[in-house]
Amino acid sequence: MLLVLLLALAGVVFAGLALGSSSIGASDVVAYATGNASDMAVNVLANVRVPRVLGGVLAGAALAEAGALIQATLNNPLASSNIIGVNAGSGLFVLLFACVAPHALGVSAAGAFLGALASALLVFFVSLYAGASRLTIVLAGMALTSIFTAGMNAILIFNPDAYVNSSGFLVGSLSGVTASELVIPGCAICVGLLVAAGQGTRLNILSLGDEGAHALGLNVQRTRLILLSLAALLAGAAVSFAGLIGFVGLVVPHIVRFFAGHDNRRVLLLSPVVGAIVVCVCDTVARTLFAPFEIPVGICMALIGGPFFIYLILRSRKGEVDGRS
Amino acid sequence: MGALEFDNVVFGYGGSRLFDGFSALFPTGSISCIVGPNGCGKSTLAKLAMGLVKPTSGRVRIAGRDVSSLAARERARLLGVLVQQQEAPMMTVRELVVCGRFPCCGSFSRLSREDEERIDEALLLAGVSELRDRSLQSLSGGQRQRVRMAMVLAQDTPIVLFDEPTSFMDVAACFDMVRLIRQVRQRGKTVIAVIHDLNLALSVADQVFVMERGRLAAQGEPTDGCVRAAIEQSFGVRLEHVQTGCGTAWVPFEPRE
Numbered sequence: 001m002l003l004v005l006l007l008a009l010a011g012v013v014f015a016g017l018a019l020g021s022s023s024i025g026a027s028d029v030v031a032y033a034t035g036n037a038s039d040m041a042v043n044v045l046a047n048v049r050v051p052r053v054l055g056g057v058l059a060g061a062a063l064a065e066a067g068a069l070i071q072a073t074l075n076n077p078l079a080s081s082n083i084i085g086v087n088a089g090s091g092l093f094v095l096l097f098a099c100v101a102p103h104a105l106g107v108s109a110a111g112a113f114l115g116a117l118a119s120a121l122l123v124f125f126v127s128l129y130a131g132a133s134r135l136t137i138v139l140a141g142m143a144l145t146s147i148f149t150a151g152m153n154a155i156l157i158f159n160p161d162a163y164v165n166s167s168g169f170l171v172g173s174l175s176g177v178t179a180s181e182l183v184i185p186g187c188a189i190c191v192g193l194l195v196a197a198g199q200g201t202r203l204n205i206l207s208l209g210d211e212g213a214h215a216l217g218l219n220v221q222r223t224r225l226i227l228l229s230l231a232a233l234l235a236g237a238a239v240s241f242a243g244l245i246g247f248v249g250l251v252v253p254h255i256v257r258f259f260a261g262h263d264n265r266r267v268l269l270l271s272p273v274v275g276a277i278v279v280c281v282c283d284t285v286a287r288t289l290f291a292p293f294e295i296p297v298g299i300c301m302a303l304i305g306g307p308f309f310i311y312l313i314l315r316s317r318k319g320e321v322d323g324r325s
Numbered sequence: 326m327g328a329l330e331f332d333n334v335v336f337g338y339g340g341s342r343l344f345d346g347f348s349a350l351f352p353t354g355s356i357s358c359i360v361g362p363n364g365c366g367k368s369t370l371a372k373l374a375m376g377l378v379k380p381t382s383g384r385v386r387i388a389g390r391d392v393s394s395l396a397a398r399e400r401a402r403l404l405g406v407l408v409q410q411q412e413a414p415m416m417t418v419r420e421l422v423v424c425g426r427f428p429c430c431g432s433f434s435r436l437s438r439e440d441e442e443r444i445d446e447a448l449l450l451a452g453v454s455e456l457r458d459r460s461l462q463s464l465s466g467g468q469r470q471r472v473r474m475a476m477v478l479a480q481d482t483p484i485v486l487f488d489e490p491t492s493f494m495d496v497a498a499c500f501d502m503v504r505l506i507r508q509v510r511q512r513g514k515t516v517i518a519v520i521h522d523l524n525l526a527l528s529v530a531d532q533v534f535v536m537e538r539g540r541l542a543a544q545g546e547p548t549d550g551c552v553r554a555a556i557e558q559s560f561g562v563r564l565e566h567v568q569t570g571c572g573t574a575w576v577p578f579e580p581r582e
Contacts, residue, residue: 205427207414217401217428232340
């Protein structure tokens with residue numbers, strides 16, 4: 001299944017490079033790959049489409065993996081980095097850091113990770129000390145998201161130039177992503193994905209419940225803390241260049257579990273690939289459907305993810321999500 | 326040296342003390358059953374043994390080693406615990422039983438041939454081999470409990486602790502579980518079981534530990550007079566050992582007026 005998905009991803013990436021508002025098409029992409037492209041094709045592909053598609057692959061993979069980690073760690077199929085406030089916390093810190101040190105190298109990535117980590121820790125302590133139910137954690141996350149979003153809006157009201165294309169950042173957009181912007185978060189995402197891929201067994205043990213996992217020799221709270229921090233690293237890295245793209249981490253793990261089962265070793269292996277496919281497809285659709293105008297990919301994801309989230313809540317109320325109440 | 330030892334343990338929840346200098350020694354190689362009325366501290370003993378809660382003072386030792394000094398996986402290689410029934414994870418039977426090998430192989434290593442053998446043995450011993458590819462959601466409560474038992478057996482620890490292994494089971498499944506507990510002991514393991522059903526506990530146990538409000542009221546063989554008296558005292562019942570052509574059973578009756 002992994003091979004099929006990787007082939008599908010290759011196809012989606014090729015389509016993402018070949019489609020767009022300019023006249024650069026599939027033949028130009030092939031020519032670019034073989035070093036025979038025209039100057040205009042090189043300019044468009046190297047400076048616009050390649051960074052954008054690469055950004056979509058990285059953001060999709062990171063957000064989907066973060067969602068899979070968060071859902072399994074909190075044993076909550078309704079959770080994901082945007083639902084529990086991790087993306088919003090990350091966004092707030094990106095804007096704060098952009099105000100304080102607008103031109104410092106890597107400041108956006110550092111701010112994004114710190115914000116994501118702070119939000120993830122808040123959720124961790126809520127779940128630890130309040131013994132919170134699944135819906136309570138989701139509601140607490142929504143409250144956090146509201147607070148962080150208010151903070152972001154306040155920053156942009158007082159300092160409208162804090163961030164270029166701030167409206168795109170707030171809904172999630174890959175427009176204007178440059179290769180240099182991707183270097184630090186790209187490295188963080190690659191490391192995060194490698195580490196996350198080895199956590200499936202631990203997550204399977206966690207799914208036995210706290211007592212069951214403890215009986216098998218797993219340090220439950222330490223494991224939760226490490227895995228949520230890993231999810232924060234991935235989500236923060238994605239937010240630092242793609243903004244607040246929502247619902248990837250919610251929808252993708254459910255799609256993967258539907259087709260590949262609930263073994264977290266498989267879920268963590270396949271989620272990044274499916275996430276990359278979903279974001280690349282949505283971004284390609286979002287920038288070609290109404291060309292030369294384009295809508296941010298975050299809007300496209302929200303149109304898919306919003307109804308899906310409501311569907312999950314309705315199933316949860318009936319005790320059907322993952323077969324558990 | 327016993328398999329499991331509580332040495333002058335003090336522990337409580339919140340402000341109230343449940344154990345105030347509790348001591349007990351569970352012998353190696355036998356089946357020990359802990360019985361007592363609700364709230365007497367049976368399941369808390371299991372939690373203390375697995376290090377899930379820590380005593381305020383005193384020592385809990387597994388195979389002579391202080392639980393607090395053991396690393397989590399080291400403890401899990403000495404003591405396997407069947408915790409009380411929780412919601413079933415979304416796994417197949419075999420995937421759950423594979424989890425039992427976690428203390429030995431960890432997060433990253435693949436299952437060795439020995440691991441595979443332990444898993445197959447555990448599935449066979451628990452009588453769930455033919456269910457190996459079924460999802461846990463498709464099983465009855467009794468079948469699920471046997472599968473969870475198989476996971477603990479796959480852990481292959483010298484000591485196993487079963488916390489209420491027969492809860493939510495029908496009568497036939499309970500007797501199945503008793504047979505399985507005896508088979509586990511025959512494999513040289515020490516079995517400690519918290520069982521609420523007096524007849525099952527007294528039928529299967531070599532040693533009975535009677536708990537009453539956080540203290541050990543009596544310890545001995547099921548037929549010991551002191552054990553019977555302690556059970557009658559702590560549960561407020563009359564206990565009869567009934568013998569018929571079908572076998573023997575321990576039956577609690579209402580106390581005489």
